[in-house]
Amino acid sequence: MFSDTVVVIGGGPGGLRAAHGIAGTGNRAVLIEQRDYLGGTPVAEKYSGLTPRGEPAAPQIQHLVDSVTADPLTEVRLGTEVVALDGEPGAFTVTLRRAQGSGAEAVGDQTVECGAVVIATGFGHFDPSRATQMYGYFEFPDVITQAELELMLSEHRVLRPSNGQPPERICFVQCVGSRDRQIGNEYCSKVCCGVASKEAIEIRQLLPSSKVFIFYIDMRTYGYWENEIYWPAQEQHHVQYVKGLITEVLPKGDRLLVRGEDTTMGRPMEVLMDLVVLSVGMEPSTGTRDLAKLLGVRQNKYGFIEATGAPLDPVSTNREGVFACGAALGPADLEDTVSSAAGAALKAVGYLRPRPVATAKA
Amino acid sequence: MPSAGRKVPPVVVEKERAMVASTISGREVELPAMWNRMFEPRVLTDYGPDGFAAISALPGGESLEWCYGCGKCVAVCPVDMVGDYGPRKIHRKVQAGTQLQAHAGLWLCTTCGNCLRVCPKQVDMTAVMPAVRETALDGAGVPAELQDIFEKTFRYGNALGQAQRRRAQWADRAGVPVRVMAKDPRPVDVLFYVEDYWSFHPRGQDAARAFARVASALGIDWAILGAEERTIGDSQRLAGEKGLFDAMADDVTAVLARYEFARIVTPDPHAFNAMLREYPRRGHTFDVLHYTQLLAPLRGQIRWAKELPLKVTFHDPCYLGRQNGEYDAPRALLEAIPGVELLEMGRCRDNAYCCGGGGGGMWLDSFSGDHMTERLSERRVREAAQTGADVLAVCCPYEVPRFADAAKSTGYEDLRVCDIVELIDEAMAGGAGREGVTGG
Numbered sequence: 001m002f003s004d005t006v007v008v009i010g011g012g013p014g015g016l017r018a019a020h021g022i023a024g025t026g027n028r029a030v031l032i033e034q035r036d037y038l039g040g041t042p043v044a045e046k047y048s049g050l051t052p053r054g055e056p057a058a059p060q061i062q063h064l065v066d067s068v069t070a071d072p073l074t075e076v077r078l079g080t081e082v083v084a085l086d087g088e089p090g091a092f093t094v095t096l097r098r099a100q101g102s103g104a105e106a107v108g109d110q111t112v113e114c115g116a117v118v119i120a121t122g123f124g125h126f127d128p129s130r131a132t133q134m135y136g137y138f139e140f141p142d143v144i145t146q147a148e149l150e151l152m153l154s155e156h157r158v159l160r161p162s163n164g165q166p167p168e169r170i171c172f173v174q175c176v177g178s179r180d181r182q183i184g185n186e187y188c189s190k191v192c193c194g195v196a197s198k199e200a201i202e203i204r205q206l207l208p209s210s211k212v213f214i215f216y217i218d219m220r221t222y223g224y225w226e227n228e229i230y231w232p233a234q235e236q237h238h239v240q241y242v243k244g245l246i247t248e249v250l251p252k253g254d255r256l257l258v259r260g261e262d263t264t265m266g267r268p269m270e271v272l273m274d275l276v277v278l279s280v281g282m283e284p285s286t287g288t289r290d291l292a293k294l295l296g297v298r299q300n301k302y303g304f305i306e307a308t309g310a311p312l313d314p315v316s317t318n319r320e321g322v323f324a325c326g327a328a329l330g331p332a333d334l335e336d337t338v339s340s341a342a343g344a345a346l347k348a349v350g351y352l353r354p355r356p357v358a359t360a361k362a
Numbered sequence: 363m364p365s366a367g368r369k370v371p372p373v374v375v376e377k378e379r380a381m382v383a384s385t386i387s388g389r390e391v392e393l394p395a396m397w398n399r400m401f402e403p404r405v406l407t408d409y410g411p412d413g414f415a416a417i418s419a420l421p422g423g424e425s426l427e428w429c430y431g432c433g434k435c436v437a438v439c440p441v442d443m444v445g446d447y448g449p450r451k452i453h454r455k456v457q458a459g460t461q462l463q464a465h466a467g468l469w470l471c472t473t474c475g476n477c478l479r480v481c482p483k484q485v486d487m488t489a490v491m492p493a494v495r496e497t498a499l500d501g502a503g504v505p506a507e508l509q510d511i512f513e514k515t516f517r518y519g520n521a522l523g524q525a526q527r528r529r530a531q532w533a534d535r536a537g538v539p540v541r542v543m544a545k546d547p548r549p550v551d552v553l554f555y556v557e558d559y560w561s562f563h564p565r566g567q568d569a570a571r572a573f574a575r576v577a578s579a580l581g582i583d584w585a586i587l588g589a590e591e592r593t594i595g596d597s598q599r600l601a602g603e604k605g606l607f608d609a610m611a612d613d614v615t616a617v618l619a620r621y622e623f624a625r626i627v628t629p630d631p632h633a634f635n636a637m638l639r640e641y642p643r644r645g646h647t648f649d650v651l652h653y654t655q656l657l658a659p660l661r662g663q664i665r666w667a668k669e670l671p672l673k674v675t676f677h678d679p680c681y682l683g684r685q686n687g688e689y690d691a692p693r694a695l696l697e698a699i700p701g702v703e704l705l706e707m708g709r710c711r712d713n714a715y716c717c718g719g720g721g722g723g724m725w726l727d728s729f730s731g732d733h734m735t736e737r738l739s740e741r742r743v744r745e746a747a748q749t750g751a752d753v754l755a756v757c758c759p760y761e762v763p764r765f766a767d768a769a770k771s772t773g774y775e776d777l778r779v780c781d782i783v784e785l786i787d788e789a790m791a792g793g794a795g796r797e798g799v800t801g802g
Contacts, residue, residue, distance in 0.1 A: 211410055219430070231483075235428050238411040240457060243431060262406050264431055265454055269406040 003115035004028050006348040007094045009082055009291060012040020014326025015120035016064045017338040021345030022118075023073035027352050030112050031074060034081045034099040034287065038065045040122055042334075048153035050334060051191065051198045052228040057154070078102075083109065085295050089321025090115045090351045116321045116348035119295070119305060120341060121287035123327035126177030126185065126280040134248040135173065135278055142167075142256055143249055143276045145176075146195055153202050160274055162254065167274035170203055171213040171258060172196040173246045178281030178331075179217070185302060189281030190331040194225040196279045197233040204237040213240045213271070215260060244269065249276055282331040297322055304330045315344040323347050406458050413456040420497065422489035429453035429485050435477035440716040441470050444741055445734040449477045449487050463498040466733055469505055473600045473721030474680040479712060488600070488685075491721065495602025504602070505729040508722055512603050515610070519592040520558045521725070530588035532560070532567035537792065538578040542588035549622035552577075552584035552656065555637075557630035558593050559759035565766065566759050569780075572787035573629065573653060579790060580660050584627070590617045596636035596681075601722025607636075608644070615646045626650045629783075631681035631758050632720070638686060652682055654757050654782065658691035661698040667791030669701030674785070675751035676704065677742060677765070678714035679758035692757050695782050699789045705749040715742050719760035739768035747774045754779045 004027055008019045011033030019029035037043060039061045042050070047057035068074050079102030084095035094112045125147050128137040137143050141161040152158050160167050174196060178189040193216065200212045214233075219241065221230040233239040244263040249256050255272045262269045284292075284303040292299045297317040298306045305324040309316045315323045325344040326337035383390050414427035429450055436448030447470050452462065462468055473488040498504060504512075514523035533540035543550070554577075559566035577584050592613050599607035618626075626648045628634050637650040674696055682688050689711045696704050709715045716723075718738030723730065727737060743765055746754040754765055754777055765779040 213409060230430075231428075234430065238414065238427065240409050240411055241430065242409055242457070262454075262458070264450075265406060265458065267404055267406050269409075271406070271408060 002090060002353060003092075003113050004352055005030055005112065005114040006116050006118060006345070006352065007032060007082075007092070007112055007114040008118045008120060010040065010120035010122060010287065010326075010328070011035070011038040011076070011078075012120060012122050012326070012337075013042065013061065013064060013334055014122065014328070014337040014341040015040070015118070016068050017341035018118045018120055018325055018345040018348075019068050019074050020064070020071065021342045022349055023068075023071045025345075025349045027073065027349050029068075029074045030114065031068065031076045032080050032082055032094075032096060033076065033078050034102070036079045036102055038068070038076065038078070045125075045147050046151045046154045048150050049198060049202060051194050052225050054198055054202065082291065082294065085117065085322075092117060092321065116323065116351040117295070118341075118344045118348050119288070119291060119297070119317075119322065119324040119328050120326050120344075121291050121328045122285050123282040123288070123331070124285040126189075126283050128176055128278045128280050130183060131176050131278070132180070132182050133176075133246070135176070135246075135276070136249045136251075137278065140249065140251065140256060140276075142274065143278065145278045145280045146172075146192065146199060147280070149199055149203075149277050153199060153206070156206065158203055158206055158275070166207055167210060169211050169213070169273045170200075170275040170277065171215060171246070171271070171273045172200065172277045172279050173258070174214065174216040174279045175245065176278040176280045177283070185281060185283065187302065187331060188220060190220070190222075190336075191333045192279040192281055193220045194229050194333070196277070197221060197225075197229040197239065199277070200239040201229070201233050201237045204239065211240065212237075213242060213273075215242050215244060215246050215258070217243075217245055242269070246276075282327060284328070288328045295319065295322055297324070300330075302330075304328065313347075315340055315347055321348075321351050408459055409457050410459065413459065413462070417456065417462065417490065417494055420493040422486075422493035425483070425485045426453060426456065426487075426490045428483040430483055432482060434480040434482070435485070435487075438476045438480055438713065440472065440474055440476065440718070440738050440741075441734070443715075444736050444738060445470065447471070447733075449481070449485055452487075453485070462494050463501065463503055466729075468494060468498060468503070469508070469722070469726055470730055470733060471721055472680070472716050472718055472723040472738070474716035475684050476680075476713065476716070479684060488721075492600045492602055492604065495722075496604050499602055505726055507728055508601060508725050511722075511725040512598060512601075512606060515593060515595055515598055515603075516606055519610075519613070520562065521593060521595075521598070522558055522562045524562045526592075527589050529556070529561050529591050530586060532556075532562075532570045533574060533586070536571040536574040538574050540574050541585035543585050543621050544588060544590055546585065547621060550583055550585045551624045552582055552627050553618070553621065553623035553625070554584050554586050554653075555594070555626055555628040555630070555633055556586055556591060557628055557633050557759060559763070560629050561591070563759070563763055565762045569629065569759070569762065569784055572781070572784045572792065575787050575792040576657065576664075576783055576790065579665070579792070580657075580663060582656070582660075585623075587617060592617070594630075594633040594636045596632040596640065597720060597722055597724060599636070599640070600720065601725075607640075611636075611641065611644060611646070615641070618646075618648075624649065625656075627653050627656045629653045629757070629759055629781075631679040631686070632760075635681040635685055652688060652691070652757070654682075654691040654695055655688060657783070657786070658694045661695055664698065664786065664790060666700050666789050668789060670699055670785060670789050671701045672753050672785075673703045673705055673749075673751045674753040674755050675707055675746050675749045676710070676755045676782075677707070677717065677746065677761060678711055679756070679761065680714065680716050680720050682757065683714055684712050692755075692782055695786060696755060699785055701789075702785070705751050707745045707749055709745060715745060717742055717758070717761050717764050719758075719764050724760050724764070737768060737771075739764040740772050743768040743772050743774055743777065747772075747777050752776075752778060753785070755782050755785060756780070757782045
């Protein structure tokens with residue numbers, strides 16, 4: 001007796017795409033989400049536009065959500081978390097419980113039988129108070145993160161938190177919490193250069209008289225992001241890119257003085273800003289960290305789930321029948337996330353059928 | 363370097379000046395160079411899009427702000443090799459608030475185009491610089507020596523300030539008849555557009571006479587405009603005087619409209635460039651060739667009189683080679699000359715080093731000299747001499763005077779600088795009688 005079900009853990013873009021893919025092969029997907037709604041970080045953090053093309057995030061994500069909820073082969077359990085995984089590949093038992101803080105009424109543990117599991121528990125933003133530089137995130141109201149800017153952009157207003165006025169000069173500081181041995185996050189978070197450029201374009205469109213600066217170590221708008229975000233930001237929206245990171249933020253009157261070195265000019269720089277946006281990187285979400293331990297799948301030194309077959313099998317974990325996708329595996333943009341989700345879905349449904357006995361080839 | 367037979371030590375001219383007023387006496391003290399650099403702020407306090415916005419608003423100035431700082435341009439910039447300049451550096455300076463109109467770098471670019479060849483973002487300084495220079499013409503920013511050339515061009519119709527009626531004087535001693543259209547207005551195959559330096563400069567006239575003998579020997583049906591010819595003025599355009607260029611173009615095309623001809627042939631790659639790329643934008647399209655393109659297909663018909671046992675290296679003119687893609691015609695002619703061994707310099711063809719004469723550089727040697735360790739022509743002569751060549755062959759009228767001067771100032775007096783057509787003429791034996799040819 002083989003299961004016809006895959007349990008997908010996490011209702012963000014990766015989990016939604018995995019569930020949709022499983023249902024598309026004619027199998028059942030049970031999607032577990034600890035929040036009371038689907039959509040994951042783009043919805044929770046109220047993303048404004050999707051990177052790279054800037055389409056409004058909400059309708060795009062809603063479309064993905066609808067494709068899952070409308071499918072009779074999918075079942076969504078909101079406000080639910082996984083507490084145990086038992087059994088064998090092809091015949092797992094997943095134990096579920098109402099998530100703490102969920103609005104749903106508490107009931108006893110439930111179980112779901114399934115043949116395979118896909119982990120899609122995503123990432124969390126780096127906490128800028130851990131940065132070794134003196135950015136004064138909690139000291140200055142006008143020092144914010146990309147996520148807070150994204151919320152303002154989704155409401156079509158960019159204002160200085162200190163006085164409610166539109167900022168004239170805005171800068172992004174790249175690589176906050178990434179590429180940093182002292183912090184322990186030696187990896188590049190992949191998306192922040194593109195997201196900063198996308199947000200810079202949105203600011204320039206919203207506040208045409210504003211001046212927007214991006215201070216960077218290297219611009220890493222890989223692939224098509226180069227010509228889809230970076231070049232238009234510079235050439236059409238006149239965003240000013242300056243090579244050299246800001247090392248400290250100091251108060252100066254009611255503005256902020258950002259200091260660093262202009263590396264290509266070989267000179268110190270001290271520039272006044274109204275709003276400083278920290279391009280914080282990605283770290284494993286709490287869900288990713290907790291679930292990895294609960295399910296017994298190996299994590300790398302940064303806490304992301306390790307893809308033991310990488311690079312050619314980027315979704316298998318060390319536990320057979322358990323797969324991971326998206327930013328649970330490491331920094332990933334939406335394109336990477338849905339691609340690896342589809343890969344994980346395909347791997348997972350392979351555990352739902354008896355395998356045909358191999359016949360000797362002629 | 364020697365001057366008028368005397369050894370003159372090099373003089374370092376510091377261009378930067380600052381006046382500092384005493385807070386006690388109010389008296390102003392001039393602080394030159396090294397001292398006033400100590401007062402320059404070291405800390406960058408602002409960046410902004412405003413400098414780019416002003417330049418982008420100029421037709422041709424759009425691409426400066428596209429620079430993403432890779433630095434490929436600086437490595438191949440001929441000016442940076444002898445000074446401190448380069449498109450990437452200009453981009454950063456403008457971003458950090460430098461007014462390009464008031465910056466010496468504005469006049470150092472020779473529009474050689476080697477930066478554009480390697481630029482991944484297609485930042486086109488050959489369009490940016492002329493556009494910005496045009497806006498600097500109103501102020502006091504134009505170096506006096508260049509301003510003088512603009513005025514001569516406007517007043518006399520040529521950059522050398524010569525009387526137009528002497529345009530065809532070179533032809534008197536060519537040894538062959540040279541037809542002038544005004545005197546003999548029948549239709550002609552090749553209208554030969556002599557341009558300024560072959561018309562008036564003594565070494566240019568040598569080349570013009572050599573061309574006349576070669577063209578005559580090959581039976582080419584050709585004629586010149588003589589006193590009716592005006593400079594095309596492409597280098598004046600690239601130096602910022604687009605208005606002057608347009609006015610000259612009106613005069614030139616009005617004269618050309620009087621005559622019937624199949625093709626225009628010119629020895630000047632700058633005139634060639636303008637007729638090929640600028641005139642069509644203004645509604646005038648001609649079948650235009652550089653003289654090497656006219657002669658190269660005919661080289662099999664040349665009756666050689668003697669061998670020239672010479673090692674020759676060839677300098678690609680920026681506006682024939684890199685800007686307009688003709689590398690082979692000059693080489694085909696050189697290789698056709700019996701006895702000539704062609705030696706290539708390390709920088710050749712599309713990576714050829716610039717002689718320093720383009721984009722107004724021809725008339726900015728004094729100004730540029732204050733910002734460079736040596737002239738571009740001097741550096742190029744060193745490269746030519748390093749090949750072991752006897753002859754540095756050229757095919758741009760700017761280059762014989764430039765390189766001949768540079769050969770003297772660098773101590774390579776034995777390196778002979780001449781135009782390709784002079785070598786052809788010599789091997790056809792016309793050149794042997796160059797000194798002997800009497801006035802016609």
